[in-house]
Amino acid sequence: MNVYESCPVFENETYLLRLVEDRDVDDLLKVYSDEKAVPFFNGDNCHGDDFHYTTRERMQQAVAFWKEAYQNGWFVRWVIVDKRTGEAIGTIENFHRDADDFFANCALLRLDLRSDYETADEIVSILSPALVPSFQIFGCDKIASKAIPAATERRKAFERLGFTASPHKLVGSDGTQYGDYFVLFK
Numbered sequence: 001m002n003v004y005e006s007c008p009v010f011e012n013e014t015y016l017l018r019l020v021e022d023r024d025v026d027d028l029l030k031v032y033s034d035e036k037a038v039p040f041f042n043g044d045n046c047h048g049d050d051f052h053y054t055t056r057e058r059m060q061q062a063v064a065f066w067k068e069a070y071q072n073g074w075f076v077r078w079v080i081v082d083k084r085t086g087e088a089i090g091t092i093e094n095f096h097r098d099a100d101d102f103f104a105n106c107a108l109l110r111l112d113l114r115s116d117y118e119t120a121d122e123i124v125s126i127l128s129p130a131l132v133p134s135f136q137i138f139g140c141d142k143i144a145s146k147a148i149p150a151a152t153e154r155r156k157a158f159e160r161l162g163f164t165a166s167p168h169k170l171v172g173s174d175g176t177q178y179g180d181y182f183v184l185f186k
Contacts, residue, residue, distance in 0.1 A: 003137045004073040010129035016081040017130055020066050020091060024079045025087035029059040036115035040154060042146040045172035049111060066093075080113070080126055089114045091105070092130065096138040102168035103181070107138035109145040113156070123157035131161065135186045143184045158182040 001008075010017040020028075031037060032053040041051040053059045066077035075095035079088045090113035097108045111127070134143055144166070147154040155165075163184045169177035 001137065003076055004063050004070065007070070007076060007078075008133065008137065009061060010078070010133070011083075012125065012129050014083055015126050015129070016083055017092060017126075017143045018061055018081065019070065019080040020079045022060075022063060022067075024088045025056060025059050025063055027117075028063065028079070028091065029053065029056055031088070031090050031112060032059060032062070034115050036065070037118065040118060040148065040151045041112045042110045044146060044170060044178040045174075045176070066091075082117075085186045089117050092125075092127075094130075094134060094138065096140055097144075101171040102166070103144055103170045105140050105142070106116065106136045106183075107140045107143045108170075109134070109141070110145055111145060118151070118153050120156040120160065121154045123154055124160050127157070127161060131184065141186045144181045146178070146180050147182055158184075 007019045032051055037051065038052045043050050052061060069075050070077065074095050078092045080090040080092060081087065082089050090111065094107055095109040097106045098104050111123070113123070131143065135141070145158065145163070147158055162185065163182035166181045166183045168181070169179050170181055171177055
């Protein structure tokens, strides 16, 4: 299966994960303008983007770039829809990463959530449907995601999902080293 030819949809009773679309801009602006949420977003190796977007125009540009990235096979950006409200409450970015560090042959997962969803129970529910399939989709032997020390609920969720804190640093394209990663092995 080539994820860049046919993007799977994941869901459970509460959440739907599907490819991001233009219609998500207004809901996602609530996520990316949420000052409580922004510190938990992973901008490692993203050329200085902090993912704090405060205008509809900037959010439209981000969605357009995410769609272009998908078309070019760089990464997949799924929107997270809360089935209870019908709102997009965040995104998951995922891609296969090959590098000359510990995080080679890895699916690198970035989770951006509105702050009122940043609880261990919600994160477990959001990620559960997509984790196991990610090993096959991205042809990897591990999944890594960042959780800074202040992200206590996210860290609890990762531990409940079987991730362990990694002592290894992710090395960016410019040589910058990034920490606070959790890893789930196949």
